[in-house]
Every structure is written in structure tokens, then in C-alpha cells.
Amino acid sequence: MGDKKSIVLETLTNFISFVSPFFFYFFSLENAWRLIPVCFGLFGLMMLIVYVAKIPINYNIRNLKVRYRTTLLTAMAFILVTAVLTGLMGFINGLKRLAQATGNPSNVIVLSQGSTDEGISNLAFENMGDIAQQDGVKRQNDEPLCSRESYLVLSLPIAEPVPGSPTRRLLQVRGLFDPVASAEVHEFGLISGGEWFSEAGVRPSADPNKAPLVEVVLGQGIARQLAGDRAKAVKEKARNKDQLEVGDTIPLDTRELVVTGIMKTEGTTFDSEVWAKQSVIGPLLGKTNFTTLVLRATGPEQAQKLEDFFMGKDKDFKYEKSQVNAFTETNYYKSQSQTSIQLLVGTILVATVMGFGGVMGVMNTMFAAISQRVKDIGMLRLLGFSRWRILVSFLTESLLIALLGGLIGCVLGYMCNGLQATSIIGGGAGPGGKAVVFRVVVDWGVLGIGLTLSMLMGFVGGLIPAMSAMRFKPLESLRG
Amino acid sequence: MKFLMLIFKNLRRNMVRSLLTSAGIMVLVFVITLIWSILGFLDMATSEKAANFKGIVTEKWSIPSQLPFSYAATLEDGAAREESDVKPMDSMTWQFFIGSVDKTNIGFSTFIFAFCMEPKKLLTMMDELDSLQPGPRATLDTAIKAMEGNRQGIIVGQKRLAAIEKKVGDKIKVFGINYRDIELECEIVGTFPPGRYDNNTCINRDYLNASLDAFKAAKGRPHPLAEKTLNLVWVKVPTKDAFSKMSNQIDSSPMFAAPPVKIETASSGVSNFLAAYKDLLMILRYLLAPAIIITLTVVISNAISISVRERRKEMAVLKVIGFQPNQIILLVLGEAILLGVVAGAISSIGTYYFVNRVIGGIPFQIAFFSSFPVLDGALWWGAAIGFITSFAGSILPALSTRSIKVVDVFSKVA
Numbered sequence: 001m002g003d004k005k006s007i008v009l010e011t012l013t014n015f016i017s018f019v020s021p022f023f024f025y026f027f028s029l030e031n032a033w034r035l036i037p038v039c040f041g042l043f044g045l046m047m048l049i050v051y052v053a054k055i056p057i058n059y060n061i062r063n064l065k066v067r068y069r070t071t072l073l074t075a076m077a078f079i080l081v082t083a084v085l086t087g088l089m090g091f092i093n094g095l096k097r098l099a100q101a102t103g104n105p106s107n108v109i110v111l112s113q114g115s116t117d118e119g120i121s122n123l124a125f126e127n128m129g130d131i132a133q134q135d136g137v138k139r140q141n142d143e144p145l146c147s148r149e150s151y152l153v154l155s156l157p158i159a160e161p162v163p164g165s166p167t168r169r170l171l172q173v174r175g176l177f178d179p180v181a182s183a184e185v186h187e188f189g190l191i192s193g194g195e196w197f198s199e200a201g202v203r204p205s206a207d208p209n210k211a212p213l214v215e216v217v218l219g220q221g222i223a224r225q226l227a228g229d230r231a232k233a234v235k236e237k238a239r240n241k242d243q244l245e246v247g248d249t250i251p252l253d254t255r256e257l258v259v260t261g262i263m264k265t266e267g268t269t270f271d272s273e274v275w276a277k278q279s280v281i282g283p284l285l286g287k288t289n290f291t292t293l294v295l296r297a298t299g300p301e302q303a304q305k306l307e308d309f310f311m312g313k314d315k316d317f318k319y320e321k322s323q324v325n326a327f328t329e330t331n332y333y334k335s336q337s338q339t340s341i342q343l344l345v346g347t348i349l350v351a352t353v354m355g356f357g358g359v360m361g362v363m364n365t366m367f368a369a370i371s372q373r374v375k376d377i378g379m380l381r382l383l384g385f386s387r388w389r390i391l392v393s394f395l396t397e398s399l400l401i402a403l404l405g406g407l408i409g410c411v412l413g414y415m416c417n418g419l420q421a422t423s424i425i426g427g428g429a430g431p432g433g434k435a436v437v438f439r440v441v442v443d444w445g446v447l448g449i450g451l452t453l454s455m456l457m458g459f460v461g462g463l464i465p466a467m468s469a470m471r472f473k474p475l476e477s478l479r480g
Numbered sequence: 481m482k483f484l485m486l487i488f489k490n491l492r493r494n495m496v497r498s499l500l501t502s503a504g505i506m507v508l509v510f511v512i513t514l515i516w517s518i519l520g521f522l523d524m525a526t527s528e529k530a531a532n533f534k535g536i537v538t539e540k541w542s543i544p545s546q547l548p549f550s551y552a553a554t555l556e557d558g559a560a561r562e563e564s565d566v567k568p569m570d571s572m573t574w575q576f577f578i579g580s581v582d583k584t585n586i587g588f589s590t591f592i593f594a595f596c597m598e599p600k601k602l603l604t605m606m607d608e609l610d611s612l613q614p615g616p617r618a619t620l621d622t623a624i625k626a627m628e629g630n631r632q633g634i635i636v637g638q639k640r641l642a643a644i645e646k647k648v649g650d651k652i653k654v655f656g657i658n659y660r661d662i663e664l665e666c667e668i669v670g671t672f673p674p675g676r677y678d679n680n681t682c683i684n685r686d687y688l689n690a691s692l693d694a695f696k697a698a699k700g701r702p703h704p705l706a707e708k709t710l711n712l713v714w715v716k717v718p719t720k721d722a723f724s725k726m727s728n729q730i731d732s733s734p735m736f737a738a739p740p741v742k743i744e745t746a747s748s749g750v751s752n753f754l755a756a757y758k759d760l761l762m763i764l765r766y767l768l769a770p771a772i773i774i775t776l777t778v779v780i781s782n783a784i785s786i787s788v789r790e791r792r793k794e795m796a797v798l799k800v801i802g803f804q805p806n807q808i809i810l811l812v813l814g815e816a817i818l819l820g821v822v823a824g825a826i827s828s829i830g831t832y833y834f835v836n837r838v839i840g841g842i843p844f845q846i847a848f849f850s851s852f853p854v855l856d857g858a859l860w861w862g863a864a865i866g867f868i869t870s871f872a873g874s875i876l877p878a879l880s881t882r883s884i885k886v887v888d889v890f891s892k893v894a
Binding site: 069113 | 586760
């Protein structure tokens with residue numbers, strides 16, 4: 001007995017270890033689109049079996065039509081679960097895509113020792129020059145190509161807040177030493193009509209009694225959001241009501257920020273940022289130190305080598321003048337996807353529980369369908385239909401409902417595609433994180449997961465009733 | 481009573497269907513309970529209180545707020561200058577120390593996020609700790625006294641303690657991340673009660689300040705953050721009016737020119753921090769929760785529709801023996817509602833006890849909240865959701881029983 005138990009356990013463990021890589025492979029959003037052909041392929045296989053085995057599929061379809069109310073109610077559960085899941089996965093996919101699109105594999109982010117987030121980094125100014133001079137850093141005009149940055153969050157009052165809603169917007173500001181070098185490192189251009197801020201970082205105000213205006217460039221996403229924060233009177237007079245444009249101003253206590261350009265940053269975390277001259281915005285907001293040094297390496301391989309060098313991964317070849325944390329930009333933003341992972345886990349939990357509810361619904365339907373058709377099953381058995389054909393017949397019925405519900409749910413979920421949303425990306429442990437504006441992405445991968453969940457619900461919910469149907473004895477069934 | 485017994489018997493007749501429907505209700509109510517608890521908790525945190533207002537004083541423009549510690553005494557006094565000025569009922573200062581117990585390996589298992597503050601303020605100013613039951617309060621009080629006796633004492637949340645694999649009585653060295661080159665040698669003197677502070681730690685503010693002084697003495701220059709060590713000041717005032725007066729006192733004080741400060745209610749501060757989560761919370765509130773409720777209604781409606789269709793003969797017999805159509809409607813509604821209320825109540829009450837007592841809260845990180853308790857409302861939510869969804873799901877099938885004609889049913893039988 002004990003041996004049998006251990007054999008069963010061992011088989012189960014082997015099965016799980018065999019299956020899990022496939023599960024994780026398919027449920028990674030990049031590969032999940034493959035689930036769509038898998039779903040249709042399996043359904044096609046099922047239909048082929050139905051055809052070859054001469055299973056009376058018309059009988060099942062007629063039953064679905066006759067009990068159309070029950071069919072629709074059951075499909076409704078599939079539609080809701082699939083639509084909600086695809087919508088939520090689209091949200092997470094958008095966040096994940098944003099983090100992935102932001103990193104440039106040739107860039108290396110240097111933060112102070114121990115810091116995993118720019119928000120808590122505090123780089124010593126005296127070390128920055130030496131760090132930038134290391135081998136592997138790309139040079140331009142005999143100078144290392146790098147971006148010295150001070151990342152800070154500004155708590156900006158909203159002009160006329162709606163009662164009950166936030167009174168301030170937390171605005172991410174990046175103070176730059178040299179905007180042109182930074183633009184080259186990050187490979188961002190400006191939308192035509194704009195220009196980078198000047199060497200001084202300020203320009204005189206039209207009113208000579210006012211302090212000079214602080215020049216800023218904005219990401220496209222934050223330009224849209226800040227347009228909504230303006231006072232009603234200002235908005236009515238604005239040239240563009242939906243987005244701030246070059247020349248528009250943002251009040252900041254006794255100073256004003258003036259927009260000199262809008263960056264082409266759509267689809268990256270920089271889309272939510274305001275860039276300004278560090279020597280102006282830093283002292284204005286009480287942050288005079290640098291938080292981040294971004295180095296442009298000569299290539300992705302060299303960037304990885306620089307990360308290893310600064311992090312001291314190789315004992316014989318490591319940077320010893322100061323201790324810093326360094327990451328290739330792709331690795332850094334990958335680590336910033338922790339929030340997405342947490343949301344993904346939450347979504348999978350919710351989808352599983354909702355799916356379980358849907359399974360209960362389809363089981364009810366199928367059990368009821370079978371109990372109403374006991375005599376039909378007896379007749380089919382007497383006509384020579386084997387047990388497994390009965391099983392396939394009823395399973396096909398529940399899979400048809402699942403396919404219908406899943407497809408409609410996917411269409412509803414797809415309606416979320418492209419919607420603008422806000423959230424936070426962060427590294428998980430401790431404070432930090434960046435507020436980001438992004439677009440919901442319902443792609444084939446997300447649709448694949450939605451359709452698979454629906455089909456899985458249909459399969460699990462239909463299997464047990466179908467198995468009970470195949471056990472009926474023909475004569476007893478006919479007697480009722 | 482006989483009617484109730486009849487409802488019970490009917491439910492027992494098709495146990496598989498009753499159990500499947502109950503299971504469906506239970507899992508869906510479980511999810512709604514979790515979602516509503518998170519949303520309810522955040523709603524409470526962002527709604528203004530009528531009395532005992534808590535205000536947060538921070539740097540006016542920048543986040544994280546970094547003020548000189550010299551601001552502390554004046555702000556703790558509400559910047560009162562005149563006799564007639566309002567003074568806080570209580571106050572506390574927060575200095576954040578972010579560090580790691582391992583200098584080279586910084587990650588979840590080594591991370592420390594500490595509030596450096598006056599230990600005694602834990603029991604009077606910290607949300608939830610200020611309203612502890614006598615037992616946990618006494619335990620925490622013992623740890624606080626130990627911290628006051630030994631300024632290197634540290635209180636560590638239970639999950640953090642498990643993560644760093646230490647126990648009360650152990651000594652740890654915390655290497656500063658935000659305070660570079662500051663290393664705090666601490667002795668764990670106690671833990672927080674399970675729940676909200678599971679991942680936090682508390683260090684005596686005197687120890688941090690003394691360490692910064694020691695840095696200056698050793699290096700001959702102040703620490704780069706020496707003038708930026710005060711992150712927040714909390715003040716408690718009795719009324720909204722007192723809060724407004726204190727707000728004016730702070731805004732008009734010449735003491736806080738560089739950097740300037742602002743005061744806002746705790747609810748407003750939290751609300752501003754949660755703004756970035758607005759869309760996620762909207763999805764939970766307006767998409768997920770309603771979708772689950774509709775799914776629940778559909779599952780119940782489906783089950784009851786099937787049940788009614790299968791029992792047309794039985795209902796015709798009931799009519800023959802004198803049952804009125806309304807009584808039959810009540811019978812159908814009663815079955816659905818009984819199932820919904822009982823399954824819903826079991827689920828939400830079970831969730832309340834399991835999550836709060838066994839898990840210690842819903843582990844979901846939103847802003848600075850790392851876990852959420854299942855709210856007391858959950859004790860009745862399940863029954864209410866069960867009642868409403870089962871009523872909504874069964875009303876149409878129940879009304880359809882009126883159309884059952886005895887003659888038609890029996891003519892088919894004949």
C-alpha cells in the first residue's frame with residue numbers, strides 16, 4: 001500500500017515537473033499568443049473525433065438551441081470571466097511593455113550603493129567624473145557620453161481639485177546636467193516645434209516684476225495629464241485643451257514652469273516625466289545632489305561588462321574607488337516590473353476563483369442537461385454508441401458554450417485595448433516606484449490566455465457531468 | 481415553519497445542484513470580500529474624520545520630504561507663538577532609515593525600512609497601535625520600555641523578522657542605504673502585533689541622531705543628509721477648526737522658509753499618494769466587483785431556472801392541492817435566498833476569520849500599505865450579497881411559475 005502511495009506521489013511529482021515548464025512558457029505574456037492555435041487546434045481535434053466517430057453533434061447543437069435560455073446564461077458567465085480577465089491582463093501587459101520598452105541595452109544606470117531605485121539614490125558628485133571615464137563608455141567629441149541626472153518628485157497642487165479627489169499631483173521631475181547629452185543617451189527627440197531648454201535653464205518672464213520662467217520639456221503622457229489639471233478659465237483659453245503645448249506654463253508657488261518642448265516618449269516611463277535644468281530645478285526643490293548617472297556603453301555586451309565591473313562581480317576586475325550599484329537599463333527596468341508581477345499574481349488568483357464559479361455554473365447546466373436526457377442517452381447506447389462517444393458528445397456541448405462565451409468575452413476585453421491608464425512601477429522591496437502613464441495592451445497573448453481560461457472552464461465543468469452520463473446503463477436509462 | 485421545512489427538503493432533494501451552486505457562491509463572495517476590504521480600508525484612510533484630526537507636516541514641494549531636524553520642536557508644538565495659538569493634543573516625528581542587514585546582498589530577505597521616532601509615540605499616535613486590545617498593548621508596551629532603556633533597541637514586524645531570519649533578543653547591524661556610511665547596531669527588543677506593521681521596524685530617533693553626530697565627529701564634516709533627516713511630523717488636533725488654525729500658524733511662521741513646509745490632513749496626504757493607483761482601484765471598484773456580482777447572479781439564476789423547469793409537474797401538483805401562485809413564487813425565492821444567504825455568510829465570515837487570524841491580512845502592496853485586514857463589515861456582507869444576488873437571480877424563474885397551467889402539465893403526462 002505504502003509502495004503504491006509512493007509510486008502515485010512520484011508519478012504526480014514527475015507529471016507536475018514535466019507540465020510546469022509548459023504552463024509557465026505559455027502563461028508568460030510573450031508566448032501566450034500560441035495558446036490561441038492550441039485552443040483552436042484542440043477544439044478542431046475534438047470536432048475531427050466527433051466526425052470520425054460519427055457522434056450525433058447535431059443532436060447536441062439542437063439541445064443547445066432548445067435550451068437557449070440556459071445556454072445563454074451559462075455563456076454569460078464565460079463572457080464575464082473572460083472579459084474581466086482579458087481587461088486586467090491588458091492592464092498588466094501595458095505596464096510590462098512600458099517597463100520593457102524603456103530600457104536600452106547599451107545604457108548602464110549607476111546609483112548609490114545599495115539603492116535599487118532612483119528615488120532613494122544619493123550619488124557623491126566627486127565620483128561621477130571618474131565613473132564616466134571608465135573603459136567601455138562611448139565617447140563623443142572626446143567626452144564620455146553620459147547623462148547626469150537628479151530624479152525627484154514634486155508635489156504640485158491641482159488648480160481646482162474636484163471635492164473628494166486628490167488635491168495634489170505627484171510629478172516626476174528629472175533635473176539634467178546637459179539635456180542634449182541626456183537626449184542622446186536616452187535616444188529621445190522632440191516633437192517638431194519644440195526645443196531643449198537653454199544652457200541657463202530659465203528665460204525672462206513677460207512680466208518684468210516676475211521671477212524668470214523655469215524651462216521644462218514634458219513627456220507626451222504627462223503633457224496630457226497636466227492639461228486636465230489646469231483651472232477651468234485657463235483651460236478654456238488654451239490653444240489645445242487636451243495637451244500642454246510649447247509656450248504653456250505650469251504655476252509653481254511664486255515661480256512658473258514654461259514648456260519649451262514635448263518629448264517623443266510614448267510607450268516608455270519617461271512619458272510621465274518633466275525634464276529641466278538640474279542647476280535650476282534642484283535648488284528650487286531642495287535637492288542639489290545627483291541621484292543617477294546613465295552611461296552609454298559602446299554596445300550591449302560592453303554595458304553588461306560595465307555592470308559587472310561596477311557591481312564587483314569579478315573579484316579581479318572591479319571598480320574600487322567607490323561603491324555603487326549599477327545595472328544595464330534593461331535589467332533595471334526588468335526589476336521595476338515587480339509591481340506587474342504582484343498584479344499578475346493577484347489577477348491569476350481572481351481569475352482562478354472566478355473561473356471556479358463559472359465551472360460550478362457550467363456543471364449545473366450540464367448535470368441538468370444530462371438528467372433531462374437520461375432516456376436519450378439510453379437510446380443512443382442501445383443504438384450502439386459506445387460510452388466514450390457519449391462522453392465526447394456531452395463534453396463537446398460544454399466546450400461549444402465555452403468557445404462561444406470565450407470569444408465574445410475576448411471581443412469585450414479587446415475594447416479596453418489602447419485605453420490610457422496610470423499606475424506605479426517599482427522594484428517591490430521598500431519605498432520608491434514611479435507613477436507612469438501607459439496604454440492598456442490587449443494583444444494576441446492576452447486574448448490567448450482569456451480564451452484558454454474559458455475553454456478550460458468548459459472542459460473541467462463539462463467533464464464530470466459527461467463522465468456521469470457515460471456510466472448510464474441503457475436499459476435502466478430507458479426505464480427512467 | 482412547515483413552509484421553511486419544505487424549502488429545506490427541496491434543497492436537499494438535489495444535493496449535487498445545491499452544493500455546486502453553494503460552492504460557486506462561496507468562491508465568488510470570497511473574492512468580493514477581499515476586494516471590498518481593500519477598497520473599504522483605503523476609503524477609511526482617505527475620508528476625513530470628524531474629530532481627533534491627524535495632520536502631516538512635510539516639505540512643501542519635494543517628495544520624499546526632507547526637513548532639517550531643527551524644525552521638529554517647533555512643528556511638534558504646532559508652530560504656536562502666542563498664548564492663544566492652537567497646540568496639538570499629541571505629535572510625533574518620523575525619520576526614515578532604509579537599510580539592509582547584509583551590506584553586499586540587498587534584497588527582500590535583508591531589507592529594513594524603519595521609522596525612527598520617539599518609542600512612546602507608538603502607542604499614542606500610530607494608526608491601529610493606538611487602539612490595541614489590552615494584551616497586545618501590554619506586550620508592545622514592554623518592548624517600548626526596553627527601547628527607552630536601551631536606545632539601540634529595535635522593534636521589528638513579524639514578517640520582516642521571519643524574512644531576516646532573526647528573533648527577539650538577537651543583535652543586528654543595519655547598513656544605511658539612504659544614509660550612506662551610517663551603520664546602526666541594534667538589539668531586537670520586540671515585534672509589532674500581526675497586521676499592518678508586519679514589514680516595518682521602529683528605531684529610537686535618538687540613536688539615529690547620535691549616529692549622525694558620531695559621523696561628524698569621526699569624519700570632521702557633517703553627513704550629506706545631516707540637514708535633511710526629518711521626513712514627517714504628525715500632529716493630532718481635536719477639531720477641524722483647530723486644524724485650520726494650526727495650518728495658518730504653520731503657513732505664516734517665519735521659521736520654515738528654506739525649505740518651506742505644508743500641512744495637510746492625513747486623509748488628504750494618503751489620497752494624494754494613492755492618486756497613481758486611481759485606475760487600478762477603479763478597475764477593482766467598478767469592473768471587477770460588479771462583474772463578480774453579475775457572474776454570481778447568473779450562476780444562481782441558471783441553477784434556479786433549471787430547478788423550476790425540472791419541477792413543473794411538482795408545482796402543478798402543489799397548485800392542485802391548494803397552493804396559491806404567490807406561495808409557489810415564495811417557495812422558489814425562498815430556496816434561492818436560503819442557499820445564497822447561508823453560502824454567502826459562511827464564505828465571508830470564514831474569510832474574515834481565516835484572513836485576519838491565520839494569514840494576518842490580505843497581502844497586497846498598494847503604496848505604503850503592505851497588507852489589508854478583512855473589515856468587520858464582512859461579517860454581514862456575505863449574507864447581504866447572497867440575499868441580493870439570489871433574489872435578483874431567482875425572481876424571473878420564480879415569476880415564471882405563475883404561467884404553469886395544471887391542465888397543460890397533466891395533459892402532457894397523460
